[in-house]
Amino acid sequence: MAEYTILLDxxxxxxxxxxxxxxxxxxxxxxxxxxxxxxxxxxxxxxxxAVLDYDFVRTGILALADTRRFALQETLCETIAALCLGDERVARVRVRTMKRDVYPDAGIGCEIVRER
Structure with missing residues (x-):
C-alpha cells in the first residue's frame, strides 16, 4: 500500500x-x-x-461556486468533502474554507476532516 497527500491550496x-x-x-x-x-x-x-487526477476537485469546486448558494461554510465543506470521497482511492479529506472579506483584519473559516 502507498499513501500520497494531494493538496489544492x-x-x-x-x-x-x-x-x-x-x-x-x-x-x-x-x-x-x-x-x-x-x-x-x-x-x-x-x-x-496511474493516479487520481486532481482536476476533478478544482472543477467541482468551481461548478459549485457557479451553481449553488450555501448558507453555511459547514455545508460547503461537507459538499466538497463528499465530492472528494466520491473517488474510492481517497481515504481521508480535509477541507478548509475561508471568507476573506467579512472582517477587515481577519478571515473567518471552517475546517472539517472526513474519513472513509
Missing part, C-alpha cells in the same frame, strides 16, 4: 455563501483541500492514468 472563488443580507452577492472565499490517496503500490508509472 487556497483556490479563490466567488461564491454565494452566508446568511446575512449583505452576503446575497458572491463573495471571495479561499478553499483548501488535502486528500490522502491510497494506491495498492508506490506509483512507478509517470502517467496521469
Amino acid at each position: 487556497a483556490l479563490t472563488v466567488m461564491i454565494r455563501l452566508g446568511i446575512h443580507a449583505h452576503e446575497a452577492e458572491p463573495q471571495r472565499v479561499a478553499v483548501s483541500v488535502e486528500m490522502t490517496v491510497r494506491y495498492p503500490a508506490p506509483i512507478d508509472e509517470d502517467a496521469i492514468e
Whole structure:
C-alpha cells in the first residue's frame, strides 16, 4: 500500500455563501483541500492514468461556486468533502474554507476532516 497527500491550496472563488443580507452577492472565499490517496503500490508509472487526477476537485469546486448558494461554510465543506470521497482511492479529506472579506483584519473559516 502507498499513501500520497494531494493538496489544492487556497483556490479563490466567488461564491454565494452566508446568511446575512449583505452576503446575497458572491463573495471571495479561499478553499483548501488535502486528500490522502491510497494506491495498492508506490506509483512507478509517470502517467496521469496511474493516479487520481486532481482536476476533478478544482472543477467541482468551481461548478459549485457557479451553481449553488450555501448558507453555511459547514455545508460547503461537507459538499466538497463528499465530492472528494466520491473517488474510492481517497481515504481521508480535509477541507478548509475561508471568507476573506467579512472582517477587515481577519478571515473567518471552517475546517472539517472526513474519513472513509
